[in-house]
Amino acid sequence: MTLGNDWFSEAHPDGGSAFSLKITKKLHEEQSEYQRIEIFETEQFGNLMTIDGLYMVSGRDNFLYHEMMTHPSLYTHPAPKNVVIIGGGDCGTLREVLRHPEVESALQVEIDERVTRLSEKYFPELCELNNDSRATLYFGDGIKWMADAKPGSVDVIIVDSTDPVGPAEGLFTEEFFRNCHRSLGPQGIIVQQSESPLYHGKILKALHGAMRAAGFEATQTLFFPQPVYPSGWWSCTMASKGLDLKTFREKDVANKPFETVYYNSDIHRAAWAMPEFFKRLLG
Amino acid sequence: MTLGNDWFSEAHPDGGSAFSLKITKKLHEEQSEYQRIEIFETEQFGNLMTIDGLYMVSGRDNFLYHEMMTHPSLYTHPAPKNVVIIGGGDCGTLREVLRHPEVESALQVEIDERVTRLSEKYFPELCELNNDSRATLYFGDGIKWMADAKPGSVDVIIVDSTDPVGPAEGLFTEEFFRNCHRSLGPQGIIVQQSESPLYHGKILKALHGAMRAAGFEATQTLFFPQPVYPSGWWSCTMASKGLDLKTFREKDVANKPFETVYYNSDIHRAAWAMPEFFKRLLG
Numbered sequence: 001m002t003l004g005n006d007w008f009s010e011a012h013p014d015g016g017s018a019f020s021l022k023i024t025k026k027l028h029e030e031q032s033e034y035q036r037i038e039i040f041e042t043e044q045f046g047n048l049m050t051i052d053g054l055y056m057v058s059g060r061d062n063f064l065y066h067e068m069m070t071h072p073s074l075y076t077h078p079a080p081k082n083v084v085i086i087g088g089g090d091c092g093t094l095r096e097v098l099r100h101p102e103v104e105s106a107l108q109v110e111i112d113e114r115v116t117r118l119s120e121k122y123f124p125e126l127c128e129l130n131n132d133s134r135a136t137l138y139f140g141d142g143i144k145w146m147a148d149a150k151p152g153s154v155d156v157i158i159v160d161s162t163d164p165v166g167p168a169e170g171l172f173t174e175e176f177f178r179n180c181h182r183s184l185g186p187q188g189i190i191v192q193q194s195e196s197p198l199y200h201g202k203i204l205k206a207l208h209g210a211m212r213a214a215g216f217e218a219t220q221t222l223f224f225p226q227p228v229y230p231s232g233w234w235s236c237t238m239a240s241k242g243l244d245l246k247t248f249r250e251k252d253v254a255n256k257p258f259e260t261v262y263y264n265s266d267i268h269r270a271a272w273a274m275p276e277f278f279k280r281l282l283g
Numbered sequence: 284m285t286l287g288n289d290w291f292s293e294a295h296p297d298g299g300s301a302f303s304l305k306i307t308k309k310l311h312e313e314q315s316e317y318q319r320i321e322i323f324e325t326e327q328f329g330n331l332m333t334i335d336g337l338y339m340v341s342g343r344d345n346f347l348y349h350e351m352m353t354h355p356s357l358y359t360h361p362a363p364k365n366v367v368i369i370g371g372g373d374c375g376t377l378r379e380v381l382r383h384p385e386v387e388s389a390l391q392v393e394i395d396e397r398v399t400r401l402s403e404k405y406f407p408e409l410c411e412l413n414n415d416s417r418a419t420l421y422f423g424d425g426i427k428w429m430a431d432a433k434p435g436s437v438d439v440i441i442v443d444s445t446d447p448v449g450p451a452e453g454l455f456t457e458e459f460f461r462n463c464h465r466s467l468g469p470q471g472i473i474v475q476q477s478e479s480p481l482y483h484g485k486i487l488k489a490l491h492g493a494m495r496a497a498g499f500e501a502t503q504t505l506f507f508p509q510p511v512y513p514s515g516w517w518s519c520t521m522a523s524k525g526l527d528l529k530t531f532r533e534k535d536v537a538n539k540p541f542e543t544v545y546y547n548s549d550i551h552r553a554a555w556a557m558p559e560f561f562k563r564l565l566g
Binding site: 001002003005007009010011015016017018019020021022042043044045053061197198223225226227231232233259260261262263264266267269270271272273274275276277279 | 284285286288290292293294298299300301302303304305325326327328336344480481506508509510514515516542543544545546547549550552553554555556557558559560562
């Protein structure tokens with residue numbers, strides 16, 4: 001069939017595929033200082049934000065990404081008090097971070113304030129903890145912020161970025177990871193969204209290499225489904241200064257004082273499982 | 284963006300979404316006795332077969348489905364000698380079954396011979412073991428075949444069917460599973476493709492119910508990515524006559540005499556992990 005004008009489509013040149021959502025209304029569009037932001041009401045995926053024509057976040061399936069970007073790393077760190085989010089302007093990652101009672105400070109460093117202001121309006125559920133006294137919304141360049149960060153001051157860094165082209169390209173480099181490494185405490189962890197296991201093997205292999213070259217001793221990719229992103233299969237990659245990335249606070253997960261939609265201990269362990277082709281890719 | 288005429292799109296009414304592949308050539312189309320079959324050459328997904336406008340199999344990503352429909356159940360059964368595939372006309376499941384040296388007989392019961400003949404032409408890699416002396420290709424009604432099957436004669440049944448509408452609807456019923464139950468030996472296992480965890484919760488819940496009502500004591504859904512199917516996230520559900528579905532022949536997996544692209548012991552265990560929302564769904 002051919003999709004009519006009531007569909008939003010993102011084509012993925014890396015895969016020769018496209019994913020589309022049926023749209024019931026365009027709610028907003030603007031050119032911010034950095035990018036073109038559009039908001040749609042979809043038939044079955046809730047509200048949808050796109051940036052430069054690419055899916056950013058939908059009401060229906062963002063729980064997968066936001067939970068997996070947050071809970072595995074926070075439950076791996078023994079005491080995540082200071083958390084920094086690079087990007088993450090929709091505030092969904094911030095919300096998941098603030099659900100952890102151990103967190104004393106959560107700083108979101110988003111370059112484009114308009115992403116956050118539009119999320120507050122169109123994705124209020126993702127922003128429901130923005131006024132938590134532990135939260136700081138800072139609008140500025142995450143690469144520069146990390147270069148200037150106080151050494152050893154951060155427990156967990158979450159790089160919730162767009163694809164590694166354009167403004168986010170610098171978030172996938174050895175230099176950026178060296179700055180992250182320096183800013184992290186001795187048990188510090190970084191987690192980075194790391195694209196599709198099926199389409200972006202080269203990016204994933206380079207990411208592991210850049211993290212190791214920057215001084216991180218352990219790296220671990222986690223796999224999870226994400227319908228609106230290319231191939232519907234996504235990943236994030238954790239790195240640590242020697243902290244075992246295959247041990248986590250399972251008792252705390254079992255007793256977590258908040259509900260999740262996707263994440264639990266079984267899902268945490270399952271996300272580590274490397275397909276055969278991925279093992280071969282990493283060598 | 285709007286997708287042009289060089290894309291094949293399948294819209295998913297259950298999710299308000301669509302998945303598309305960029306097409307470079309239409310290779311074949313026909314109306315068989317049962318359905319409309321089309322074959323395309325895609326830009327990056329290899330050849331593609333669609334039936335009645337729905338994705339059946341692509342060259343690029345079928346390894347996920349075929350491996351997960353086969354190896355977990357065959358490595359859970361202690362000695363899978365006699366395997367019956369209901370549907371599976373593209374022969375990809377048959378190929379994976381025949382890779383197991385323990386298998387003495389593999390019968391594929393496909394209603395539409397044209398699916399297999401077209402697969403032989405356009406997906407020769409999936410059909411490379413069709414001439415194995417242990418393989419039998421039978422073209423007929425899988426529901427009827429199962430109703431007439433000799434009690435206790437089968438070790439593993441793989442229901443590699445289309446969606447539970449139209450001809451495949453009868454493959455999701457308690458009556459069909461009762462016939463499967465009778466045809467299986469004391470340690471017998473059935474595995475059924477079971478749709479998208481995100482879109483088809485009702486079907487999955489009903490499937491577990493129907494399998495249990497038919498006499499199966501244990502049921503277990505396995506989750507895996509599958510880009511060309513709705514939501515990009517798919518599942519199959521195993522059922523057994525009391526055999527523990529969380530134990531499998533791990534040593535044999537470690538020493539398997541064939542290569543896989545996705546499956547291994549870690550992937551097997553990971554596929555069991557139930558998301559929180561799925562636990563709530565099954566109650």
